[in-house]
Amino acid sequence: MRAAVAAGVEYRDRTVVTADLLHALRADFVVDASGPGGYMAQQLAIPSALHRMHTHAGLLFSHFDGVRLFADVVPGLRPGPYPDDWAAVHHIIDEGWLYSLRFDHGVTSAGFLLKERAPGSPERLWHHLLHRYPTIGALFANAKPLMPLAYKPRIQHRLTRAAGTGWAMLPHAYAFVDPLFSTGIAWSLRAIERLGLLFEKEGGPTEQDLARYDAALSHEADQIDTLVAGAYHAMARFDLFAAHAMIYFAAVSFAEIRQRLQQDNAWSGFLGVGDPQLGGLPRASLRRLRHVRTPADRRSFINWVTNAIAPRNVCGLANPAAHQINALPALRGGGGV
Numbered sequence: 001m002r003a004a005v006a007a008g009v010e011y012r013d014r015t016v017v018t019a020d021l022l023h024a025l026r027a028d029f030v031v032d033a034s035g036p037g038g039y040m041a042q043q044l045a046i047p048s049a050l051h052r053m054h055t056h057a058g059l060l061f062s063h064f065d066g067v068r069l070f071a072d073v074v075p076g077l078r079p080g081p082y083p084d085d086w087a088a089v090h091h092i093i094d095e096g097w098l099y100s101l102r103f104d105h106g107v108t109s110a111g112f113l114l115k116e117r118a119p120g121s122p123e124r125l126w127h128h129l130l131h132r133y134p135t136i137g138a139l140f141a142n143a144k145p146l147m148p149l150a151y152k153p154r155i156q157h158r159l160t161r162a163a164g165t166g167w168a169m170l171p172h173a174y175a176f177v178d179p180l181f182s183t184g185i186a187w188s189l190r191a192i193e194r195l196g197l198l199f200e201k202e203g204g205p206t207e208q209d210l211a212r213y214d215a216a217l218s219h220e221a222d223q224i225d226t227l228v229a230g231a232y233h234a235m236a237r238f239d240l241f242a243a244h245a246m247i248y249f250a251a252v253s254f255a256e257i258r259q260r261l262q263q264d265n266a267w268s269g270f271l272g273v274g275d276p277q278l279g280g281l282p283r284a285s286l287r288r289l290r291h292v293r294t295p296a297d298r299r300s301f302i303n304w305v306t307n308a309i310a311p312r313n314v315c316g317l318a319n320p321a322a323h324q325i326n327a328l329p330a331l332r333g334g335g336g337v
């Protein structure tokens with residue numbers, strides 16, 4: 001923000017953009033960074049495309065004081081390649097998953113993403129889950145919520161358009177799937193890079209440029225959605241979940257390395273979109289996961305993923321000897337590995 005101001009941006013803190021305010025301003029172009037249910041969606045009455053999404057999850061969340069360290073609750077746990085408790089820890093459960101983000105000052109942001117909601121108040125649901133999963137229960141046994149527990153029935157959102165004449169949305173204003181693979185900020189940065197390039201051009205973005213931006217975000221929202229939906233499908237079977245997640249790790253580690261070798265640009269698709277090897281994998285995986293029934297099916301699914309990612313497996317993923325622990329270099333986003 002300071003860099004933007006230094007470059008001449010007029011920054012107005014704590015200003016709510018309303019229709020009245022916009023009438024008083026003149027702009028050649030509006031970039032909407034207002035997040036879900038944001039400004040342009042309301043002003044232009046952009047229809048929802050939520051029906052396109054396969055992922056369906058609600059969120060039960062708060063911030064807590066006094067969450068114990070996992071290492072204290074499960075002594076003797078094999079140490080990971082980094083201090084687990086200070087990473088974005090994801091606990092996988094049958095009904096969904098729990099994120100646990102411990103800030104430097106000790107407060108922990110935590111939330112259950114749930115495929116289906118059990119009846120009762122948020123407090124009752126929270127206690128039901130802590131009781132059902134005793135290790136998680138022990139972590140949060142003495143934790144105090146710093147704000148009331150809240151439940152949001154569906155966190156996914158998706159619009160039909162991300163750009164039009166004189167405007168463009170950042171990804172979070174356009175679509176959000178789930179924090180599972182921590183795709184949010186990396187995807188936003190990619191979109192900002194694209195818009196930056198369009199504004200560097202003489203005359204700014206053309207209609208064609210904006211159509212390209214819109215199509216890219218649409219494909220990428222679909223890609224994130226199918227990848228996450230497959231993960232939810234596999235969640236109650238850890239071997240399946242771990243195998244499916246390797247598609248994500250293959251896509252991001254390959255992208256990271258391509259970028260370092262400068263063989264990638266802002267328009268390269270996010271999360272393998274457009275890559276002949278990776279592009280179709282999330283959808284193919286979701287399709288296969290829907291038909292997995294027997295132990296033999298599970299083995300065959302794991303073999304399929306291992307072979308499918310092989311051409312892009314640049315860091316030894318899906319190696320049984322690694323016991324699903326891979327230390328990947330500097331992955332973007334906050335996700336644990």
Ligand SMILES: Cc1cc2nc3c(=O)[nH]c(=O)nc-3n(C[C@H](O)[C@H](O)[C@H](O)COP(=O)(O)OP(=O)(O)OC[C@H]3O[C@@H](n4cnc5c(N)ncnc54)[C@H](O)[C@@H]3O)c2cc1C
Nearest residue numbers: 015016017033034035170172179182183184185186333334
């Ligand atoms: C539970 C959860 C966990 C997540 N975990 C991760 C993670 O681990 N890693 C990751 O990369 N991403 C994660 N994300 C996604 C990440 O939060 C988003 O990708 C990111 O916040 C998008 O940034 P943004 O600036 O585009 O939008 P936002 O952060 O949504 O900011 C939009 C801002 O605009 C303001 N606003 C709205 N309307 C108006 C108006 N009319 N006038 C003025 N201001 C307005 C809002 O108040 C808000 O401050 C997570 C998301 C959730 C919900």
